[in-house]
Amino acid sequence: xIYAARFLLPVSAPTIxxxxxxxxxxxxxxxxxxxxxxxxxxxxxxxxxxxHTIIPGAVNAxxxxxxxxxxxxxxxxxxxxxxxxxxxxxxxxxxxxxxAVDSARxxxxxxxxxxxxxxxxxxxxxxxxxxxxxGTVYAEFFPRDIGDGEPEEAVDFIFQRVRELREGLPExxxxxxxxxxxxxxxxxxSRLAARRTQELGWRxxxxxxxSPEEVEFVRNGTGGLADIFGSNEWGxxxxxxxxxxxxIELLAPGTIAAHLATEVSEEDxxxxxxxxxxxxxxxxxxxxxxxxxSPVPRMMERGVRVGxxxxxxxxxxxxxxxxxxxxxxxxxxxxxxxxxxxxxLGGARAxxxxxxxxxxxxxxxxxxxxxxxxxxxxxxxxxxLEAAAGGGVVxxxxxxxxIYNRAEG
Ligand SMILES: [Zn+2]
Numbered sequence: 001x002i003y004a005a006r007f008l009l010p011v012s013a014p015t016i017x018x019x020x021x022x023x024x025x026x027x028x029x030x031x032x033x034x035x036x037x038x039x040x041x042x043x044x045x046x047x048x049x050x051x052h053t054i055i056p057g058a059v060n061a062x063x064x065x066x067x068x069x070x071x072x073x074x075x076x077x078x079x080x081x082x083x084x085x086x087x088x089x090x091x092x093x094x095x096x097x098x099x100a101v102d103s104a105r106x107x108x109x110x111x112x113x114x115x116x117x118x119x120x121x122x123x124x125x126x127x128x129x130x131x132x133x134x135g136t137v138y139a140e141f142f143p144r145d146i147g148d149g150e151p152e153e154a155v156d157f158i159f160q161r162v163r164e165l166r167e168g169l170p171e172x173x174x175x176x177x178x179x180x181x182x183x184x185x186x187x188x189x190s191r192l193a194a195r196r197t198q199e200l201g202w203r204x205x206x207x208x209x210x211s212p213e214e215v216e217f218v219r220n221g222t223g224g225l226a227d228i229f230g231s232n233e234w235g236x237x238x239x240x241x242x243x244x245x246x247x248i249e250l251l252a253p254g255t256i257a258a259h260l261a262t263e264v265s266e267e268d269x270x271x272x273x274x275x276x277x278x279x280x281x282x283x284x285x286x287x288x289x290x291x292x293x294s295p296v297p298r299m300m301e302r303g304v305r306v307g308x309x310x311x312x313x314x315x316x317x318x319x320x321x322x323x324x325x326x327x328x329x330x331x332x333x334x335x336x337x338x339x340x341x342x343x344x345l346g347g348a349r350a351x352x353x354x355x356x357x358x359x360x361x362x363x364x365x366x367x368x369x370x371x372x373x374x375x376x377x378x379x380x381x382x383x384x385l386e387a388a389a390g391g392g393v394v395x396x397x398x399x400x401x402x403i404y405n406r407a408e409g
Contacts, residue, residue, distance in 0.1 A: 001400060002046045003366070004034040006374050007053040009384060011345050012359035019054065020046075023366040026399035031360050049370050049395070049407055053384050055340065056359050057113025057367040057396060058321035059347030060135075062205070062258040062280035062309025065100035065117050065124040072314040075288040078211030079224025085314065086228065095120075100127035103312070103319050108133060108404050110320035111369030111393035114348065114357050116256060116280070116309070118178045118205050121158070122165050129173045132396075132403030134357065134367065138178035138205035139165065143189045151189040159196060172365070172399060178205040179250060182241050183217050183225045187234050187248045194249040203254040203352060209241040209268070210259035211291045218244045242268035251275035256350055258309055261286040261294045269295065269302050278305035278350035281342070283328050285311035297332050307347030321347075322369075322388035329382065336382025343385070370395035370407065 001023045008019025010031055020037045022030040022044060030037055038046065073084040088095075100119075104127050107115060115135035117128050122139030139162050143154035158177055165175040177197055179190045197204045209215065216223035221236025237244045242264060245251050253276035260272075260279050272279065281296050296306055308324045310316050316324075325343035328334065334342075348358025357367045372394050373387035396404040 002034070002037055002041070002044045003049075003054060003368065003370075003397060004037075004046055005049040005052045005054040005370060007380070008360065009053060009055045009340065009381065010360035011056050011341055012361050015380060021054070021360055021366060021368065023400040026365060026401070028360060028362050028364055028366045030362055047402075051372065051374055052394065052407070053371050053373045053375065054360070055111075055369050055371060055384060055388070056344040056357070057369045057398065058111050058343050059307060059351065059358055060107060060112050060115040060310055060319070060321045061256060061307030061347040061350050062282055062311060063103075063107070063115055063117050063319065064119060064312030065103040065127055066095040066097075066119055067103070067312040067314040068096060068099040069102065069313050075315070076290050077224070078289045078291055079213040079228060081289055081315065082225070083228050097127060099313070100124045101130075104128060104131035104133065107131070107310075107319040107321070108396050109393065110318070110322060111371070111388055111396050112319070112321055113367035113369070113396060113398045114351070114353065116205065116351055118180075121161060122175055125165055125173075125175055129170055132398055132401070134172035134365070134398055136174045136176050136203065136351070137165075138176050140178040140180040141193075142180065142184055143186055151186065151192050154189050155192040155196060158193065176203045176205065181207040181210070181214065182244055183214055183229070183235070190250055191248045194252070197254065198252055201254075203256070204250065204252070205256050205258065206245065206250050207259055208245050208250075208257045209262050209264050210286075211289060212262050214241055215263050240265065240268055242271050246271050246275060251277040253277070254352060256280055256307075258282060258311075259286060259291065259294065260299075261291040263292065264295050266298070269299055269304065272299065272304045273302040278307065280307055280309035280350065281328060282309040282311045282316070282324070283331050284317060284324055285315040288315050293331065296328065305346070305350040306342060307350035308342050320389060322385055322393075326385050326389040329385065336379040336385050339385050340381045366397060366400040368397045369393050370397075
């Protein structure tokens, strides 16, 4: 099978005019011009997109599928937002399987081929697995809700749950553990879970330094988050959330840390670089909840791996990762190539799957998006990113298989 378009942006190599990828057994076996690939493999079936550009599929490094569209609480304050979320959890008003199906479909139709999703106890795993996307669901656990709330018991429970969830999954869908945040998971449970993750060679997702309220809770043990939980058993560590996360062993090369938006200092960036933890940048969610701007350019300069995340529909306007990346381009004054790379290869590297996806290279999975765009200006990547952000994705291919196609009809 050959997928061909007017332009092909491999991300890891220069743009190819009249470019194509040859797919065998789900993986890319060659990248080149359509005429060269057709010459070498005359028997291959060709799917041609004449007025389009092929790019790697989006890699969403931090998302929640379960939030329903249209009833998000008001933004502007993280703790008020979280209070509203918690208030509505019992009746599942905001967090439903149906919403997860819709969110996953929206992501697919926006060219997403790999997603790192976080949900309580991994409850959105079925919807990710059925979406056609590849990816990982990180199962969050809340020790207060488990048995007697003993760390050992809570951690045993979530690891056992993840082992069960892993049974019978599609080849490229995986389940891992998430330590939700410094304010929902006590330090001992966090440390136990992090250690076990590292011993097993598993991966870990965390929310870190997302909001001013979190910074206040971790430093002083006060503020809106201490109020929400009605108790403060471990807040007030006198550290920044990043230093605190390091102190309880959460930061490691297998960790994806979401947000890092509020008061992330140069010293914190040094900690991230030293521990090898990766970052998921969610600028639209941070903007909506007035959480500040993540110092992503500095992180990248210091060699921290950064990907983009949409977060979920209660704090973000869409599951379109290319739209998220375009927002970051405008926020940080990046060029289009940087934005496109953050949305694809950057996310793949941040999630530890950079050898498998994120760019169009021989040997990787054939994960790609087809965008209605024929760039002609000085910043072609930006043009394609703008098109993809604005609903211009016409087809999505995961592992060589078209999971979405509105190009011919
Ligand atoms: Zn999140």
